[in-house]
Amino acid sequence: MTNIGNSVKFVDSANDFHKINANETSVSIKDVTVSFKGSKGTFTAIKDINLEIKKGEIVALIGHSGCGKSTLMNTISGMVLPSKGEVIANGNPVKGPGPDRGIVFQNYSLLPWLTVYKNIYEAVDSVFKDKTSTEKHELVEENLKMVNLIQHKDKLPGQLSGGMKQRVAIARAFAINPSILLLDEPFGALDALTKGSMHIELLKLWNLDNRNKTIVMVTHDIEEAIFLSDRVVVMNNGPEATIKKIVDINLPRPRNKKDIAHDPEYIKVHDELLNLLFDKFSIED
Numbered sequence: 001m002t003n004i005g006n007s008v009k010f011v012d013s014a015n016d017f018h019k020i021n022a023n024e025t026s027v028s029i030k031d032v033t034v035s036f037k038g039s040k041g042t043f044t045a046i047k048d049i050n051l052e053i054k055k056g057e058i059v060a061l062i063g064h065s066g067c068g069k070s071t072l073m074n075t076i077s078g079m080v081l082p083s084k085g086e087v088i089a090n091g092n093p094v095k096g097p098g099p100d101r102g103i104v105f106q107n108y109s110l111l112p113w114l115t116v117y118k119n120i121y122e123a124v125d126s127v128f129k130d131k132t133s134t135e136k137h138e139l140v141e142e143n144l145k146m147v148n149l150i151q152h153k154d155k156l157p158g159q160l161s162g163g164m165k166q167r168v169a170i171a172r173a174f175a176i177n178p179s180i181l182l183l184d185e186p187f188g189a190l191d192a193l194t195k196g197s198m199h200i201e202l203l204k205l206w207n208l209d210n211r212n213k214t215i216v217m218v219t220h221d222i223e224e225a226i227f228l229s230d231r232v233v234v235m236n237n238g239p240e241a242t243i244k245k246i247v248d249i250n251l252p253r254p255r256n257k258k259d260i261a262h263d264p265e266y267i268k269v270h271d272e273l274l275n276l277l278f279d280k281f282s283i284e285d
């Protein structure tokens with residue numbers, strides 16, 4: 001595994017894998033509207049969203065702050081239930097959270113009274129009932145090493161920096177190894193080098209699973225979205241946010257961060273995404 005802090009490889013290194021299950025549907029979002037009831041009435045965050053995500057696809061959700069990216073993501077995780085429409089995940093209607101859908105939140109969601117190690121172990125223990133204690137401990141250790149936190153395993157979340165907490169949350173999600181991995185700005189709190197390293201680890205995890213794992217990621221980072229994704233879903237501003245456009249990222253894999261920046265396809269989609277996100281703004285604004 002790539003070690004953070006050591007030499008960081010800016011390449012998706014598992015080049016002997018190829019896309020396999022591109023025709024099987026993993027997540028189907030059908031006419032989904034989410035409204036929140038408050039003291040001032042009903043607020044409709046997202047409206048009539050339709051999106052089909054194939055098994056093994058990596059999809060990024062991108063849009064301005066508050067447009068409804070997390071809300072849409074949470075309809076997949078089951079943390080938010082649609083007011084209208086439905087979400088099907090792995091062939092089943094989503095009625096709430098489930099171990100087939102692991103999520104990394106932007107606010108880490110670690111249990112503050114448990115050590116780093118136990119935060120991951122508890123999750124592993126609750127999902128892998130059939131594994132032996134040794135196997136579960138190995139899984140925790142392996143993932144803690146992956147995020148370079150093994151030496152901090154006995155610390156409580158309150159004793160960690162934001163980036164370290166985020167790495168614990170990432171290690172926990174990777175350890176559970178769900179078939180659908182939901183990442184809500186997972187790398188936002190990380191420095192550029194650690195972020196680059198986590199991108200590689202994410203792609204390695206995906207490759208190890210023969211690219212069968214579906215990954216849906218909320219991000220504000222256009223370069224990250226292009227480097228990792230097969231498609232980028234650009235959302236309109238809310239309320240009643242809809243999908244503005246879905247941009248295909250037709251860059252071959254494995255992708256090399258240094259090289260793709262000069263690829264004409266990269267430059268084209270980068271420009272397109274910038275225009276989609278910032279078409280309202282000009283220097284006069």
Ligand SMILES: Nc1ncnc2c1ncn2[C@@H]1O[C@H](COP(=O)(O)OP(=O)(O)OP(=O)(O)O)[C@@H](O)[C@H]1O
Binds near residue numbers: 045063064069
């Ligand atoms: N539980 C809730 N109750 C009321 N309003 C909510 C709730 N959750 C989200 N909203 C509102 O829905 C809208 C979309 O929020 P959401 O968090 O999905 O946006 P986002 O695009 O993920 O934002 P950011 O990029 O800033 O994280 C916002 O106006 C937010 O205030």
